[in-house]
Amino acid sequence: MFALSISRLLLLAFPKQPVTPRATAQCIRSLKTSQQDPPKKDDMPIKMENPYKQPPKTCILCNITVDFKNVQLLSQFISPHTGRVYGRHITGLCGRKQKEVSKAIKKARSMGFMSVTLKNPQFMKDPDICGIKHE
Amino acid sequence: MPRYELTVILKAMQRPETAAVLRRTVETLFERGAVVRGLENLGERRLPYNISKHNCLNTHGGYFSVDFHATPNIVSGLLEHLDRDIDVLRPTVLKKDVEVSKAQCCGLQNEKAKSTSR
Numbered sequence: 001m002f003a004l005s006i007s008r009l010l011l012l013a014f015p016k017q018p019v020t021p022r023a024t025a026q027c028i029r030s031l032k033t034s035q036q037d038p039p040k041k042d043d044m045p046i047k048m049e050n051p052y053k054q055p056p057k058t059c060i061l062c063n064i065t066v067d068f069k070n071v072q073l074l075s076q077f078i079s080p081h082t083g084r085v086y087g088r089h090i091t092g093l094c095g096r097k098q099k100e101v102s103k104a105i106k107k108a109r110s111m112g113f114m115s116v117t118l119k120n121p122q123f124m125k126d127p128d129i130c131g132i133k134h135e
Numbered sequence: 136m137p138r139y140e141l142t143v144i145l146k147a148m149q150r151p152e153t154a155a156v157l158r159r160t161v162e163t164l165f166e167r168g169a170v171v172r173g174l175e176n177l178g179e180r181r182l183p184y185n186i187s188k189h190n191c192l193n194t195h196g197g198y199f200s201v202d203f204h205a206t207p208n209i210v211s212g213l214l215e216h217l218d219r220d221i222d223v224l225r226p227t228v229l230k231k232d233v234e235v236s237k238a239q240c241c242g243l244q245n246e247k248a249k250s251t252s253r
Contacts, residue, residue, distance in 0.1 A: 069142075069200075109183075111144075111225065111227045112182060112184075112186060112196070113183065114183050115184055116183075116184065
């Protein structure tokens with residue numbers, strides 16, 4: 001009798017099948033009830049475009065056609081002392097526009113529109129785009 | 136759309152003489168079978184550097200631009216003809232550029248995308 005009771009105690013303590021506690025049954029019930037309720041629309045976030053969206057970054061010559069005849073525009077990208085074309089790190093133009101500008105400057109020089117070694121004195125007072133400080 | 140653009144720099148002359156030179160050039164274009172679309176006066180200005188042509192040093196010149204449609208084989212003949220002309224300082228024939236559409240413009244965003252993907 002005593003031995004049997006011990007064995008039964010052990011069986012109860014270490015069951016072969018996992019015991020489902022009553023708490024899980026309550027959880028399942030709660031999940032079912034939450035799905036049945038309709039979601040409150042006041043709390044949900046409203047779908048909208050990002051209100052803090054910034055305009056796309058563009059270079060200064062975006063949507064401006066670069067022409068070899070427009071000597072004043074081209075002269076803004078050359079040095080006033082030597083007439084050399086400024087590099088990309090100085091002008092701040094995107095790759096495409098920088099190429100267009102340098103090609104147009106070379107064209108203008110060979111066709112007799114723009115000087116090679118100097119900047120036209122008429123255009124010296126133009127606004128400074130490149131922002132280079134000559135020491 | 137104009138296929139070619141002829142940009143000429145003429146000697147600084149009086150109005151009737153410049154008119155005569157332009158008339159000559161346009162007539163040669165017609166003779167060679169070009170369809171002239173238009174003629175623009177870009178102004179008479181001081182040249183960026185002294186151009187000496189036909190034993191004459193020039194400091195001022197008149198800039199003119201002619202758009203025309205033509206076959207490619209007349210271009211070299213036309214340039215030779217203009218080189219021989221005494222009043223023409225610098226003739227240049229270029230293909231007319233096609234304007235870039237606004238959607239493609241500004242490669243800054245494309246450059247950034249490429250750099251981040253690397």
